[in-house]
Amino acid sequence: MSELSTTSNTPTLIKERIILFARKNMGLVSTLISIMAIGLALLIGGILIAFAGIDPFDAITYLVKGSFGNRYGFGETLTRFVPLLFCSLSFAIAHKSGFFNVGAEGQLLMGAVGAVLVGAYIDGLHPVLHVLLCIIAGVIFGAIWAGIAGFLKIFLGSDELINTMMLNYVAILLVDYLIHGPIKPPESYLYVSETILPSAKLPIILSKSPLHLGFIISLVVTAVVFYIIYRTPIGFQMRTVGANRRAASYAGINIVWATIVALITTGGLAGMGGAMELMGTQFKIVNGFSAGYGYDGIGVAVMGRYHPIGILLAALLFAVIRVGMGAMQRGAGVPFPLLNVIQGLIIIFVIASGYLTNRLSETVIGGRA
């Protein structure tokens, strides 16, 4: 490549140098662009906050302090991170397999139902076994919920976007019904589910904080998921089906089977997220149990560009925002709708920066994305 720099006139030489540098350090460039995007979104957010008559620096201080400035906040951020990560893994794996699953919200809820049934009603188990069984129940319930949508798609050809979305509402209403009767503790006046037994609770791993074992589990699961996707035959088949169905059938890949595995995984992951949230944080199902983790998971996956490291970072960012914004609201009095606007800004800017990087690498750096 050294001969590239022998061009005679200086302006193009500098341009070539920049291009060459960018080409060699595409990762760095795209990270810088993302960070700039977040900065820009925060800047605009700050201006909006100032317009609302609140000192933006004050607000930012609360954001930082609340989300990782102290032990408790730090633990809480990492706790929020867990269901977000599971839901984004769920979306990412479906995406890679050519399946648009916007149903993580419902699958997560159903997973929590599965875990509550095992966690609250089966007594006398060894904690390790009990925890394991709860997780498995969560996975199965989530997988079944995704499976219904998949069944409708594979055998009736109905669109999975609509199916998974509608099943979210079904799940929400079903849970609502359950906590009004079947799984409500008889003596309770509140509409909640039975609380899981102590043996089904996940242990705390950071004292004086809510951080529980689910955090470690979520990291391990991330590694396993990406290993399956990139390093195993079934993962290869799922990706092939996702990238090009015609090529997949040409290659003799069983598309129905690959899709079924993808469905079980995508639903299972969201369900596992629900189980974790239940067993580590909430211990019972209340109205509004999920608070939109399923939908945020989509944002996390897109923002993290379906890449393992990207998803981990994006999930962390979302968790920081979620927790930090609570603190901003309580501490600095930033109104909630404004917080939503700022969160939206960050998502839009980061996604837009992704497109910018793509375009750059397409025309200038070389290699159409």
Added chain:
Amino acid sequence: MSEEIYLSFRNIRKSFPGVIALDDISLEIYKGQIHALLGENGAGKSTLMNILYGLYHQDSGEIFLSGEKYEQNTPKNAIRHGIGMIHQHFMLIPNFTVLENIILGQPSPKPPKLEKEYFRNEILNVAKKFGITVDLDLLIEEISVGMQQKIEILKALYKGAELLILDEPTSVLTPQESQELFKMLTALNKKGTTIIFISHKLKEVMQISDRISVLRDGKLISTVNKSETTPHELSRLMVGREIITQYSKAEIKIGEEILILDDITLGDHHNQHRHLLKNVSFKVGQGEIVGIAGVDENGQKELAEIISGLRKPTSGKISMFGKDVTHCTTRQLIEMGMSYIPADRRNQGLVLDFKISENAILETHYQKPFTRGLSLQRKVIDKFANELIQEYDVRTPSINVPVKNLSGGNQQKVIVGREFLKKNHFLLVMQPTWGLDVGAIEYVHKKLLEAREKGVTILLISTDLEEVRKLSDRILVIYEGEIVGEVDSSTDIEEIGLLMAGSHKH
């Protein structure tokens, strides 16, 4: 012919990660000429044109258009400057009409109304001016590939193109359609349109161009006037050596029948009275190459899909290696030793977003040694992919490049290599040399003949009559889904051509 410079490239350089695609290219295109670009697969032809059209930016160097510096190369700006490009893969919307496709993206004279009638007149005027006849109300999916190409050209002309770039326009056309295209291009050229034409077919280049430039490894080797050169010289300039186009075929004894089609019929979903394939019966023996000749869209694709298990016939029986395989899945056939090179490389033969190494194991990824236990064996796979790119001369910096970044011909080489390197006893080969340069064609042909000598059974489906004649032991002619004749490979082209056109019916 006027010798006014219309377009000049000055010191264009473009590199991609690991490759220098264009190395200091300086080239002049004269106004009103047909200028051909020749070069091996991966020489940089498409890249140069993509830069001109604004799909890529050069790293350095300048472009001058009618004497003025042309900066800001984006497709939009290119259209504004009268540059039109016809890509090898058309960009028309299948379920839109011709008219709708042409006006797509054009601002309406009276928004928010679409004003189709206004556009219709305008387009018909342009069509008349250039002597193109079209029916604007047909759906794109209803018209032939040759017609679609005409529409693409008309679309470019309607947008005011004075320079037309055609990237391998004839590789998807039948010989007849190609001739028609040339007639049209010559007519356009007479009316003043400048044309840049990329092709691997020396005959075509010699037929229609005024000047010819040869690229090799990103460098401009030479630019010559057509009248001062010969196909021989051109192919030597391109690959740097002589190309053999006549092969001697070894005499071998044809063995037992490996592939038997018995009365295969395939109905048409949309039309009960039509058949896509009708009573097709034939046999191919071990060590035999049987060619299926025919004009495109006469049932070849369906035939290949049925033989490869991708589609089930309405009636009839297929057996392979002495077993009834009518109801076998594609994977079972692959495991029995079938290899299939499909015609549609971009949508069927490859996963464009996957790396070369992943495409190399598309069908065999789950087998030993690529998978052991639960895991894909990276090292084994990479080693295999490296062997493939070496042996089949795939020009790429590494096996980790997504195949969509390979040049068209190099994509084809990945498929060919994969199918040949796989365990195979029966090769189903469709248009195996599409988009390949002369050197690569020679190589693939040699490989096919080698396989035959080793006793592999080969069914070669191609619209390229010369290729079919050169390689086959026997030729079957397909017309409207029926086998209408069997001839041997020494039969002359005219006679086969008549059969292909359905002469038996008259």
